[in-house]
Amino acid sequence: MNRSRPRVLAAAALAVALSVTGCSTKATTSANGAAPGVSDSTIKLGMLLDLSGAFATSGKTSNTASQFAVDEINAAGGVCGRKIELVVRDHGYDVQKAVTAYDEVAPQVLGFLNVYGSAVTSALRDKIAANDVLVGLTAFAPTLLGDPHLIVVGSTYDIQAINSVDWMVREGMLKKGDTLGHIYMQGEIGENSLKGSTFAAEKLGLKLASRQIKPTDADLTSQVNAMKAAGAKAILLDSTAKQTAAVASASQAAGLDVPIMGNVATFATSLLSTAAGPALIKRYHRVSGIGLLSADTPAVKKLADAWKAKFGAQQPESGGAVVLAYLSTHLWAKIINGACDDLTRKGVLAARAKVTSFSIDGLGPALDLSDPAQPTSRASQIHRPDQGVYAGMKLVEDFKVSDLAKEYQVKAG
Secondary structure, three states: OOHHHHHHHHHHHHHHHHHHHHHOOOOOOOOOOOOEEOOEEEEEEEEEEOOOOOOOOHHHHHHHHHHHHHHHHHHHEEEOOOEEEEEEEEEEOOOHHHHHHHHHHEEEHEEEEEOOOHHHHHHHHHHHHHHOEEEEOOOHHHHHHOOOEOOOOOOOOHHHHHHHHHHHHHOOOOOOOOOEEEEEEOOHHHHHHHHHHHHHHHHHOEEEEEEEEEEOOOHHHHHHHHHHOOEEEEEEOOOOOHHHHHHHHHHHHHOOOOOOEEEEOOOOOHHHOOOOHHHHHHHEEEEEEEOOOOOHHHHHHHHHHHHHHHHHHOOOOHHHHHHHHHHHHHHHHHHOOOOOOOOOOOHHHHHHHHEEEEEEOOOOOOOEOOOOOOOOOOOEEEEOOOOOOOOHHHEEEEOOOHHHHHHOOOOOO
């Protein structure tokens, strides 16, 4: 009997298996099986973005910034000896298109670097859980918390609303007994923000007048007139960037000279060059759970300088999207580097669980990722438009957690 024959057959079988799967023996297979999107030379990550719908301004910037960060990481050697490659699809902020895109991309990738939109993510949660895949988000709904498959970076919509109302009261824009107007978007963005404004109004002795809008609404005159009729002394706004311009213009036309506070997605740099620009500069502020591209820190200056070197005088439409995408991509690199011995989806989830904190100076607050059921931060910055600074936004108040935000009980999904 030839005792070496079983070894020869085993070696041959292994060689065939490797050629069929396209996997390397170095940390791409385990008891959990080979992972999609992983080869000897590349790790593929998915991106489902709004490149043509209501939030295309931010979605396009997110796409460019993620690739920018990937190029930087790859130039420094990549992760686990491999280059990151992105597989991008446009869902146009349409849930059904997002489901179709997810089904196409999921078999090709190790995980999803970015899924854009709270409503989109909610529609995909069963598929994400079934695939046991890690997903980074451009979404801040508290209903997405509590799921180890999802990464929500920064403060949630309800906390952003609380911090912003608290700031307006501290700045004397609102006082006890005043009416706060809230124009909020249909769906998880606005409805969760409304929970925050309702909580803050009750705690601070404010009246609340609210009106709902759809992402596709263009003329917001009736909503602004309703705010005026209610005697609103300030307006909290959850909308697209174009709708922010519509609210500012309608407020000016109606003689409603009150502060407007928008969430992180409500601004685009080019708005300052439109007819609404002067009204925005006079009345508008933005609350954000992530940092500014014009921040005065070494890390942000390095990012801004590199962006300018690549894109020249063309400023990003959404500096916030640049910061979030850049920060999130480097967070993903850290997670994957912790899974080099098990580059499977389960291995990546296990590596994510070991990353309990993350920060890049100036790009955001220190993130606490230790408990998926809690926001990674409760801090917010306040920004305001300024044509003289890069990406059109300057800092008014640095990251702060209001006492109300500390008290507020976030309800995870």
